[in-house]
Amino acid sequence: MRALVVGPGAEGRFAEVPEPVPGPGQALVEVRQASVNFSDLRHMGRLPEGTVLGYDAAGVVLRAAEDGTGPREGARVAAFGAGAWAERAAFDTGSIAVVPDGVDLVRAAALPMAGLTALRSLRAAGPAPGSRVLVTGASGAVGRLAVQLAQRAGAHVIASVSRPERAARLAAGLGAAADVVAGRDGVEPVDVAVGRDGVERVDVMVGLDGVEPVDVVIETVGGPALVAAWALLRPGGNLQSVGWACGQPAVFPPNSTFSLGPARSLNSFGDVTAPADDLAHLLALVAAGEVSVEIGLNGSWEDLDAAKTAQLGGSLTGKIVLAVGRTP
Ligand SMILES: NC(=O)c1ccc[n+]([C@@H]2O[C@H](COP(=O)([O-])OP(=O)(O)OC[C@H]3O[C@@H](n4cnc5c(N)ncnc54)[C@H](OP(=O)(O)O)[C@@H]3O)[C@@H](O)[C@H]2O)c1
Structure with missing residues (x-):
């Protein structure tokens, strides 16, 4: 064959x-x-x-x-x-x-892959009703489904995309039910202190400027988006590191990974075990017009x-x- x-x-x-x-x-x-x-x-x-x-x-x-x-x-x-x-x-x-x-x-x-990843990473992050969920790479296959599933579960969703034209398209496609934020070109270089007296130029995700703290992040872009999303995570919050679409390294500013209060957590995601029931659930949501x-x-x-x-x-x-x- x-x-x-x-x-x-x-x-x-x-x-x-x-x-x-x-x-x-x-x-x-x-x-x-x-x-x-x-x-x-x-x-x-x-x-x-x-x-x-x-x-x-x-x-x-x-x-x-x-x-x-x-x-x-x-x-x-x-x-x-x-x-x-x-x-x-x-x-x-x-x-x-x-x-x-x-x-x-x-x-x-x-x-299958995009839907199962969106569904299961949200599930792994914990209960959604009332929580603020940031989805990065929201115009992508995983991101777009994660936005819809989180909304359906009762979360307040912030959908982040790097290109403004994609923000408009996403907002229209989803009935503007989520806050869609877009960076100018997604990232911008800024200087951060490194070591005793060093300064390093790193890219940060400018699209997330002004976003209020969140309880959950479904993070699909990696690099600067991961750093920016981590900075927005509330004490006790969880970030699901699902993907690394941008291919750039993530440079965390000094001291950014610890804080007082309930621990913030970052989990890798890659759950592909026995997906039949979850796949059937996703197909039923599409059949019912609840997810597009x-x-x-x-x-x-x-x-x-x-x-x-x-x-x-x-x-x-x-x-x-x-x-x-x-x-x-
Ligand atoms: N862990 C798992 O089990 C699992 C499963 C599925 C996928 N993934 C991973 O999750 C990520 C997203 O997958 P996907 O299927 O949603 O991909 P996709 O449909 O290609 O979407 C990726 C999104 O990332 C954004 N992006 C930002 N910078 C980018 C860059 N430099 N190059 C390409 N895209 C960039 C793009 O949106 P804007 O340009 O608007 O920002 C794009 O819509 C990938 O890294 C993939 O390997 C992991």
Whole structure:
């Protein structure tokens, strides 16, 4: 069968690969739509050459799991698991959810990694009702969903984006239910004291100037945004370090990581265990119109290079979802 794999030079390329052989607790899925995540494109070089790419898929079950778990043959499903960018893939039934009527496979494929990350990082941060939640990188796939889920849970949400034009688009798309803040170009150099008498020029996130302290941060940008978000965290607050989209280092000003009173905490996030129930929950929210998924580009998987250029060039907001194989 055909699949997109890591090629020489860490480029995605098509290859003929062996048919997947499902284990007893795995269903064989014909992949119809597959979505592109930040790490698929940016971190491809970390995977061995020949690895089948992708994590997010939606399609139809060709063969149900031998152990009787999971969806039946013919069911429309969304799935999360390594090796999704292939004509067929074997997924653990604990990572598959049936797609409800009314949700197309394009939106279903856009949900797994971004939606699960948004949902679970908010859950890990603690109860939301009444709390102030800052989401950085809010125009991104994880951020946009985190904004909506936090609002739905009763939080006051501050959505941070680096580009003003994205702020307007985000506010319009979400019905202006959150405070959307934007930096001029996102970051600005300032001098901070380092060591005994040194001064170092570091980038700080100017978009967060004037934001009142928050109880929770869902932080997807890293670097200066992480430093600025940490500075806004109330005593007792929690920051979920979900991603590092900006690729820049974070330079914390001296003394900024300790304070009197209840401890502030920073957690790494990477919970990918058995997501089926949470995936089903997210799909139900989309079916009910309570959460929206923005699709920036829906093309063919033959157009991966164009999709890559659009995403890495920063010209696109919304998920990239690619039709796999022969799509009706
Ligand atoms: N821990 C996990 O399990 C997990 C799961 C999923 C994703 N992640 C990570 O979370 C981060 C966000 O993922 P995503 O899917 O939401 O990505 P995405 O859709 O590409 O969004 C990233 C957002 O970050 C902002 N950003 C700021 N500086 C940037 C820069 N220099 N380059 C690119 N974007 C920049 C952009 O918004 P503005 O330009 O408007 O600021 C963009 O909308 C990534 O680092 C990803 O690897 C982690």
